[in-house]
Amino acid sequence: MLKTRIHMVRTGAVCFVLGWTGAAHAQEGDFLGTVLLGESKREVQTDTATSQTIVDQEEISDRQAGTVAELIDSVPGVTLVNGATAAGSGINLRGFGANGTFGTDQKILIQVDGATKGSEELYRIGTQLFTDPFLYREVEVLRGTVGSFSYGSGVVGGVVRLETKDASDFTGGDVGLALNQVLEFSSNGDGITSSSTLAWQPTTDLEFLLNYTRRTLGVQEDGTGTPINPAAGDIDDPSWLFKARYTFGNNREHALSFSLSDTQSDQRDVPYDSFGLTTFGNVDRFIQNRVAALRYSYTPMGNDLIDLDVELTYSDEEITQTPVGFGPPIPFLDADHRYETTTFRIRNTSLFQTGQVDHTPQTGIEFIRRERLDAASAPGGTDNRMAIYAINEMRIGEAWTITPALRFETSDIQGSTAPNNGQFDNSALMGGLSVRYAFPNGWAVFGSAAYTENLPIIDDLGNPVFMQQSEKARTWEFGVSYDALDVFATGDSLAFKAVAYDTLLWDATSFGSMPPGTGVIEVDRQGLELEAAYTLQSGLYVDLNAHISNGNALREDGAVVDWAENPADSLRLTVGRNFGERLNLSWEAVANRRYDEGGAVSPGFVAHNLRATWRPEALQGAEVRFGIENVFDKTFTPRLSTRPAAGRNFKLTLAKSF
Secondary structure (H helix, E strand, O other): OHHHHHHHHHHHHHHHHHHHHHHHHHHHHOOOOOOOOOOOOOOOOOOOOOEEEEEOHHHHHHHOOOOHHHHOOOOOOEEEEOOOOOOOOEEEEOOEEOOOOEOOOOOEEEEEOOEEOOOOOOEOOOOOOOOOHHHEEEEEEEEOOOOOOOOOOOOOOEEEEEEEOOOHHHHOOOOEEEEEEEEEEEOOOOEEEEEEEEEEEEEOOEEEEEEEEEEEEOOOEOOOOOEOOHHHOOEEEEEEEEEEEEEEOOOOOEEEEEEEEEEEEEEEEEEOOOOOOOOOOEEEEEEEEEEEEEEEEEOOOOOOOOOEEEEEEEEEEEEEEEEEOOOOOOHHHOOOEEEEEEEEEEEEEOOEEEOOEEEEEEEEEEEEEEEEOOEOOEOOEEEEEEEEEEEEEEEEOOOEEEEEEEEEEEEEEEEOOOOOOOEEEEEEEEEEEEEEEEOOOOEEEEEEEEEEEEOOOHHHHHOOOHHHOOEEEEEEEEEEEEEEEOOOOOOOEEEEEEEEEEEEEEOOOOOOOOOOOOOEEEEEEEEEEEEEEEEOOOOEEEEEEEEEEEEEEEEOOOOEEEOOOOOOOEEEEEEEEEEOOOEEEEEEEEEEOOEEEOOEEEOOEEEEEEEEEEOOOOOOOEEEEEEEEOOOOOOOOOOOOOOOOOOOEEEEEEEEEO
């Protein structure tokens, strides 16, 4: 089997060399056809005041990610905590989210097909975002608070939204059957992934999709050849997705869709502490992550006041673990965790005009119920919430866009077992305002202010003070963007967006004290994010992303210290070229600045990645993707991670649509 994998990687290397040769022929004799207008890896969202990045299907495929977290690691403001594997990893946005203790600190929000995920303060296990990148067609990252009010409360770092694939992505909306098979190989850890998709449209109004993905990966090695976290063992994670959509009505104004996805992870005799920091003991751990979503849409023709969505979503995140080894087990090792979140929401978007102002208001109401299983050191109970929100995007002429937003949310938490069986009610009003002014020459300036509250969670049931104290945060943002054609040469395009932010979090309860008195009660962070894309008509493109930030924390004892979750300053540069629609070649450099604050030291590094995509003209519907990650086999541990990064990794992806 290993020889087969090595052969496949060598075959990919040959394809990579042939791709460069084909590129030379294309330049000399138009071998690959007419060169099209240049296109970069990612579009910069310059038409909004929200700090927004969208990773589309093409980039998802291009990144050859092993986890969902790796899909967004190129987004400014995003830092991964051990992102190469789902276990013991997490996502950090603007210095909030995952850390070396919890998989999340409740300051970022993750949704899959509208279903809210999240494990609250699950100690030492990490995030529960166990799912596979092959299930998704788009990932949207909203950084900061101002764009979050239609999704949830307490969002300080940002929102990550994932949308699963549709059958029409493969059928093109035409009646018929479509098959897609993907095989992906990686040399570091001898990984093999198979993803099979069946898409069927019996009519133009009815579509079905079924996907089955299985991902296997052995123990990876760092740049020195040292195994990374070998005690965690191998990965053999199956995932599947079923999706259906029916459109009906005289003008096809009604649509009903259903999606169901499932990912499993079965690990035997692995450390309870999946971050690899402390030896608590080993467990047999089984993880299952399910998401179901039922959605009804009504968009009547000729009525701009109604664009209605009614959604019922269900998220089930379950961890079953059994201690293994000798001696009496530590109580929290023999604990099962389960989080079931059911959400019913109704939202409507309208269009109307008053004088010179075009309004696009969105209003909604949500009913959320979270049920949490009682476990050792993790109290169980229910959290029933109701929220209403209103957001109105107002456009005044071609220049001004003003968007006020309000959200009101109530919470009723009931503990399930003594001594954490109390009942607590909380509520909060939060909101924000963004303003954008666009000049006729492609420039725009914008700013926003937002306030949010993170209501108490079930984890806080053991502390009556925390159960009546919400965490509060405000964020200011100021930015400038530019988007224009024919800037330096005929047919070129330049787009960039720079955002400066200032975030203050106070009344914090998520960051405990160890030793007593050193818990963090306030966090003050500032940063600058930059996204830029430049393309030439010849197909050459350059993408640039950067994030520079710093932050302080106020402790219970009055000391002001560097915030422990400050990410390292980072820069990512991609230079590539499209040769028609058949071939794309790119080089990517990823740099982190040395972090040396508050006694924490993370050496800086620069890692290089190469990628190539080839669509053979003689084999319609086929794609060959070849990548080399960490080309020079560098050894480094990214800031906030608890494990070294993987060394050089050859990746080969073979895909064919039928």
